[in-house]
Amino acid sequence: MTGCHLDITPLKEVIQALEAEKGNFQVLVDASPLGIALAGKDERFRYLNPKFVELFGYNLNHIPSQQDWLVKAYPDPKYREEIIAMWKEAKRRDDPGVFRTRTFTVTCKDGTEKAVQIRAAFLADGDHVVTYEDISEQIHLENKLRQAQKMEAIATLAGGIAHDFNNILSAVIGYAELIRFDLPAGSKASQNLTQVLTAGLRAKELVKQILTFSRQADQDQIPIEPHLVVKEALKLLRSTLPTTIEIHQDLTPSGTILADPTQIHQVIMNLCTNAYHAMREKGGTLEVRMKPVALDSSLKKADSDLTAGKYVRLTVEDTGCGMPSEVANRIFDPYFTTKSEGEGTGLGLAVVNGIIKNHHGTITVSSEPGRGSVFTVYFPQIEHGAGAERESHEAPLPTGTEHILFVDDEPTLANLGKRMLEILGYRVEVCTSATDALDLFRKKPERFDLIITDMTMPAMTGSELAMALLQVRPNIPIILCTGFSYGMSEEKAKAIGIREFIFKPFVQKDMATAIRKALI
Structure with missing residues (x-):
């Protein structure tokens, strides 16, 4: 009898090493x-790791094959x-083993969509491995950065x-x-010119509003009667909205609030424009109401941000068209919008x-799909009105005889x-050059009682x-006047010794008041 002995110890060691490597690889993949x-050449999945299931909600029972995955992940047939x-x-x-990266929008099991970066490797035996990375947050942040740059x-x-x-x-x-001034x-x-002045001052406030939105100007809050601001805004809206949208208003004189009238105007315009977008296809009714209310502790529960x-x-x-609760809950989030691309910024x-x-107010929204929306805003009242301000507006202009x-x-x-x-x-002398003004002043410094200068001028700034x-x-x-300056503010002006700081365009009353304050 002939026997043969083969030492398979090295083979066992190799198998054990491979098993160990397989275990390590399994831990790494999991x-x-x-x-x-991992899918075979028959397009059936052999393995989905836990992160895949976490990302999309699908396991091998839901998507046994590549075809099942494609139908569920990309429900739109064209896409x-x-x-x-x-x-x-x-x-x-x-080529076998080479990964190519592509980005697709994938629909998850719960119906949400994710931007996913997909890398695929096609192996020599026909199998393929695909990795999926959720980059939704990255894209969201990139969009926010682009919006910030805009x-x-x-x-x-x-x-x-x-x-x-x-x-x-x-x-x-x-x-x-x-x-x-020269007219009776x-x-x-005179009445016609008053309308010109009113329009000019409204344009001035519009510029101020643009600067405020771009964070380059501060807004002052003064006592105002808000129903008057709302009436003015609705008058402007009526000329811009289509006739398919009716506007009903019930504006009760509601006392006084401390507010910036331009920003209150902006609130009305934004809320009504939002309502227009909800009704532009079929038309409808826009109703704006204002009234004074007293909130006690029982009503306060519904508006927890408010005090009685x-x-x-x-x-x-x-x-x-209204909106579902999940949209209403996010409607005030920055960059959130339900409008189509190019129609809104979400701001x-x-x-x-x-x-x-x-x-110091609050806003709430109530809405249901197909039943419209109701936005409710509360502004705290103040005790005194704006009468004192009107009286000062009507007071005679301060005058003087200084040079x-x-x-x-x-x-x-x-x-x-002049x-x-x-x-x-x-008594007024005029210079259209800052250097000429400086030369003139140096010759007789005591000649003038006050200097009024523009800020932005060639050769030498104000x-x-x-x-x-x-x-x-x-x-x-x-006194320093400016239409707008990146490098100068009222605080900086006064820090270098300038007495008063006025924004253009100014009315005669503003300048008259500033002169007397500067000469004190």
Whole structure:
């Protein structure tokens, strides 16, 4: 009998080593932060790792084959056909073992969609491995960054527009005031010019609103009667909304709130525009109501952000398409929008919410699909009204006889300033060059009682001129005017010794008041 002995110890060691490596690889794949799927050449899945199941909600029982996965992950037939065509092309062209990266929108088992970066490797034996990385948050952050960059560009553009437009408005408003000064009070021409002035001042507030939105200007809150602001906004809306949308208003005089009228106007416009978008296909009714309310502890439960007290309640109601609760719960989130791409930024209602909170109020929404939406806003009332402000507006303008040097590089505005101040009784000399003004002042520093200068001028800015003047005569009163300046603010102006700081366009009352304050 012949026997043969073969030492298989090395083979066993190799098998054991392979088993150990397989175990290590299994642990690695199971713990991978990427979803991993392994499919055979028959297109049936052999393995889905835990992360895959976590990402999409599907396991091997739900999607035993590649075809099942494609139907569920890409339910839109047209999109699915595009995916299949790309998959076949990739399978035909890719070299074994080489990963190609592509990004697709995948529908999960719960109906949500995720942006997924997919890498596929086609192996020599016909099998393929696919990894899935959820990049939804990354894309969301990239979109937010792009939006922030757009807002930064808008801010830069707004600053440039503000300076030029405010200079134009200065001439329109200023010369309209001068003409009205020469007309009989109450005449038809005077009344017409009053409308020109009102429109000019509204344009001034619009520029201020643009700068506020781009975070380049602060807004002042004053006592206002909000129903008057709402009436003005609705008058503007009526001319812009289609006739298929009826506007019903019930605006009860509701007392006084401390607010910026331009921002309250913006709240109304945004809420009503939002209502219009909900009704533009079929038309409907936009109802705006305002009334004073007193919230006690029982009503406060429904509005937990509010304390008990007196409020002005604004209600904007539409008969549009409405929205489900999951949308209503996110409607005030920044960048959240239900509009199609290119129709909205997702910032409108977020801005509204921010304005209302800045006014110590609150906003709520009630809506159901097919039954329209109701937005309810509460603003806290204040005890005193705006009567004192109106009285000061109607008071006689302060005048004087001092000698003033008025500096502006635009001859039209320089001439306007001279005539405006002469009407108030002042003696005025004009310079259209900052360097000429400095030379004139240096010759006789005691000649002038006050300097009024523009900020943005060639060769030398208003702030540079002011510092040079103060070196010659440290106690000279200076007023700085600007349509808009990136580098100058009221705080910075006063820090270098400037007495008063005025934004263009200004009315005669603003300048008259600033002069007397500067000369004190």
